[in-house]
Amino acid sequence: MTAxxxxxxxxxxxxxxxxxxxxxxxxxAAGSLSLTLDAFATTTTVELRGEERDAFTLNxxxxxxxxxxxxxxxxxxxxxxxxxxxxxxxxxxxLAPTGAGLASSASGFAALxxxxxxxxxLELEPRDLSRLARRGSGSACRSIVPELAIWHAGIDDASSxxxxxxxxxxxxVIVTIDGSTKAVSSRExxxxxxxxxxxxxxxxxxxxxxxxxxxxACGAGDFTRVGELTEVxxxxxxxxxxxxxxxxxxxxxxxxxxxxxAEQMRAEGLxxxxxxxxxxxxxxxxxxxxxxxxxxxxxxxxxxxxxxxGPGAALVEEPVEPVEPAPDAGVPA
Ligand code: 2P0
Numbered sequence: 001m002t003a004x005x006x007x008x009x010x011x012x013x014x015x016x017x018x019x020x021x022x023x024x025x026x027x028x029a030a031g032s033l034s035l036t037l038d039a040f041a042t043t044t045t046v047e048l049r050g051e052e053r054d055a056f057t058l059n060x061x062x063x064x065x066x067x068x069x070x071x072x073x074x075x076x077x078x079x080x081x082x083x084x085x086x087x088x089x090x091x092x093x094x095l096a097p098t099g100a101g102l103a104s105s106a107s108g109f110a111a112l113x114x115x116x117x118x119x120x121x122l123e124l125e126p127r128d129l130s131r132l133a134r135r136g137s138g139s140a141c142r143s144i145v146p147e148l149a150i151w152h153a154g155i156d157d158a159s160s161x162x163x164x165x166x167x168x169x170x171x172x173v174i175v176t177i178d179g180s181t182k183a184v185s186s187r188e189x190x191x192x193x194x195x196x197x198x199x200x201x202x203x204x205x206x207x208x209x210x211x212x213x214x215x216x217a218c219g220a221g222d223f224t225r226v227g228e229l230t231e232v233x234x235x236x237x238x239x240x241x242x243x244x245x246x247x248x249x250x251x252x253x254x255x256x257x258x259x260x261x262a263e264q265m266r267a268e269g270l271x272x273x274x275x276x277x278x279x280x281x282x283x284x285x286x287x288x289x290x291x292x293x294x295x296x297x298x299x300x301x302x303x304x305x306x307x308x309x310g311p312g313a314a315l316v317e318e319p320v321e322p323v324e325p326a327p328d329a330g331v332p333a
Contacts, residue, residue, distance in 0.1 A: 003047040004118035005320065008110035008313035010102055011036045011142045011149065012172055012275065012283050014230040015211045016237040018203065019190045021153070026134050027160050029194075030207035031153040033214050034142045035170060035285075038310030040096040042107035045320040046119040047089045056090045060323035074109065074136045075116060081132070082120035090116075091320040102174070103186070103277065109136030110143035110313045118315060129313070130161040146312035148218060150211075167218030168226060170309065171291035173272070173284040175302040177254045186278040189241060189248050196245040203240040207233065223287055227273030230285050231262070234275040241278075250279050258282035258301050265297055272297075 017032035054072045056063040063071070075088055090112065096102045113133035117124050124132065126144060134141035134151075142149040142162040154160030184192070193200055210233050217225035242249050255276055262274040262284055272284045272294045281302070286294045291306045298304055 001047060001049045002119050002121070003045060003319060004115045005043065005045040005316050005318065006111045006114035006118065006313055007041050007043045007316050008107045008114065008140075008143045009037045009039065009041050009310045010096065010104065010107045011139065013139070013142070013233075013277070014226065014275065014285065015207065015214050015233045016275075016277075017138055017151065018207075018237050018240070019194050019200065020138065025157050025160075026138050027156070028138055028151065028153050029204045031151055031211045032139075032142070032207075033148065033150045033165065033211060033218070034139070035148055035172065036143055036146055036310045036312060037172065037307045039305070039307045040094075040102055040104075040107065042092060042094045042096075042104060042111045043316065043320055044090060044092040044108070044111040044115045046112070046115040047091075047319075048086045048119055049089060051087045051089055054087045054090065056092070057322070058092050059094060070136070071112065074112060077135055078113075078116045078120055078122070078132070081117070082122050084120050088116065088119065091322060093320050097179075102281075103139075103279075105137035106139040106143045109133050109140035112136060113140065113144070114313045114315060126312075127161045127163065130163070131157065133313075134160060134162075144313045147309040150215060165215065165218050166221075168221045168223040169288050170223070170226070171286055171288040172307050173286060173291060173295045173298065174305045174307060175258050175282045175284065175298050176305070177252060177258075177280045177282065177302040179281075179303075184248060189244075189278055192246075192248060193241050193244045197240050197243040199240040199243045203236055206236060210236075224271060227271060227285055230275050231259075231273045238276065251276060252280040254301065255280045255282050258284070258298060261298055261301060265294065270294065270297070 011034040013034040015033040019029040130141040130144040148167045149162040150165040151162040259274045
């Protein structure tokens, strides 16, 4: 039996990824930049033990058909890369609290890419591991990388990957407004935005400029400029999404209240900048030394949690153990 276990963390984009140029190869329409977090890890064990088909358990329970299909399709790609045919047993544990509203596909496919590539005997350079993770979920290519990651859009499979970029020290204050699963997935919402939003071409062209400016601001360690560009990127992404038809709007009144709070804090000299993904929850970007003060300012607007910059995907020793069903499982009380 061959097995490997890997751990990866989610990331929050400062320059957002929204939309693909090539769905099959998962090439994004534009590049993006993110911070890998030090919380909410996903740990995944991949075991090859001669099973007839792939199996996937998540947090100790059988995954849904849709989740299993996505994992199987990804394993097929790993088998292609490795020239292997053996099926795999995948066990994954995700520490994002249910209801935190944090997407787990980035940490999930980053951990799976590393565990599966190791189990199938592939020894990938970080760049190739990022390319592989991208095929599972676009944002997963950034969770391979520690701390700040820049995902180059690239022109083909070989040139679309994430790598580290130096920048100012940052913390993030996550304000969870609603942790329920979103009605329209990011993947589907991206398609709808591309197909119907008149602002989508503007989003793509402006993002290339924002990313170039962000890279300069990161290189200069200019936290203020990084924060300003972060908020610009988020609001432009939401503007293009909101112009889709039928309309899509992720930001709720309570989300906008957190953007207002950031504006107010800045007016008072406390630098915080807001961003939001494909959901109502808002993340405030600030200097690490300001995190406690920023968090205190948004208590009451949602469930608040401070996180920092975290590690890239890594192999770990302890496997995710199978959960034995309780002896009386299925027996009515
Ligand atoms: C991001 N998001 O840059 C953006 C901002 C959501 C809003 O990446 O279709 O799960 O698997 O590539 O990566 C969420 O989309 O989508 C995302 P797929 P993914 O973080």
